[in-house]
Amino acid sequence: MNHNYVVMVVVLLVWAALFFYLLRLEKKIDKLIKETRKD
Amino acid sequence: MYIKWMRWLLLIWLSAVIVFAFVQPAPQQQIGETSRIIYFHVPCAWLCVLAFFMTALLSVRYLLKKDMTLDAKASLSAQLGLLFCLLATVSGAIWARFAWGAFWNWDPRQTSIFLQLLIYFAYFSLRGSIGETEKRATFSSAYAILAFLTVPFLIFIVPRITPSLHPSDTVIGKEQKFNMGPVVRWIFFSSLAGFTLLYYYLYRLGAKIKVAELNRKGMA
Numbered sequence: 001m002n003h004n005y006v007v008m009v010v011v012l013l014v015w016a017a018l019f020f021y022l023l024r025l026e027k028k029i030d031k032l033i034k035e036t037r038k039d
Numbered sequence: 040m041y042i043k044w045m046r047w048l049l050l051i052w053l054s055a056v057i058v059f060a061f062v063q064p065a066p067q068q069q070i071g072e073t074s075r076i077i078y079f080h081v082p083c084a085w086l087c088v089l090a091f092f093m094t095a096l097l098s099v100r101y102l103l104k105k106d107m108t109l110d111a112k113a114s115l116s117a118q119l120g121l122l123f124c125l126l127a128t129v130s131g132a133i134w135a136r137f138a139w140g141a142f143w144n145w146d147p148r149q150t151s152i153f154l155q156l157l158i159y160f161a162y163f164s165l166r167g168s169i170g171e172t173e174k175r176a177t178f179s180s181a182y183a184i185l186a187f188l189t190v191p192f193l194i195f196i197v198p199r200i201t202p203s204l205h206p207s208d209t210v211i212g213k214e215q216k217f218n219m220g221p222v223v224r225w226i227f228f229s230s231l232a233g234f235t236l237l238y239y240y241l242y243r244l245g246a247k248i249k250v251a252e253l254n255r256k257g258m259a
Binding site: 004005007008011012015016019022023025026029030032033036 | 046049050053054057058060061062072240241244247248251254255
């Protein structure tokens with residue numbers, strides 16, 4: 001298998017993991033901000 | 040609503056850039072496979088300049104309006120700038136290992152980015168050394184504006200007036216024309232746009248946290 005494809009899959013997986021981590025983080029922040037406003 | 044779409048656009052856009060960057064032939068045949076780094080290394084360096092420019096702009100606005108959220112956003116942009124500056128330095132060093140045989144050899148480009156990192160590390164040292172909030176914001180804003188004056192000099196001028204091994208005509212050649220083929224140009228500029236979107240997303244996310252922190256302290 002071409003090495004480029006291996007690197008491409010690894011980079012795509014890292015990027016997707018980072019993206020979904022940021023998405024989860026954003027949801028947590030929004031939730032915390034809403035809770036703080038209620039208090 | 041558009042923010043929700045922007046996130047998914049960012050995911051699809053950068054994923055497409057990654058796929059095309061590896062599927063298409065290497066952008067520079069003389070350099071070979073390692074020249075693919077141009078799609079990631081140059082956008083990191085671009086974001087470093089953009090983030091430091093935003094820091095200076097927000098600092099000017101802080102000095103005019105004395106709004107603490109502007110100072111918090113300036114510091115956030117400097118953090119992002121430093122992160123992308125580090126990524127550009129590390130990716131450049133890895134490329135140098137394959138192209139020049141060593142990770143670090145004090146090439147003018149490496150020296151100038153190292154100085155740039157030191158200048159912005161000093162920004163955070165300054166912020167950390169002043170306890171009083173308003174004094175810290177005023178001093179660091181003044182420093183950020185002065186620090187930005189070094190950016191065009193260290194990133195664009197120094198590496199071009201000193202003999203360097205770093206490729207300088209990859210994007211624009213000596214005749215002031217694009218040196219890239221149409222496909223490479225498309226992937227390269229798409230990568231620049233995608234990274235700029237990534238900066239905006241990270242900045243927005245960070246600003247949310249900073250403003251919430253200030254609200255909690257009753258300073259916003």
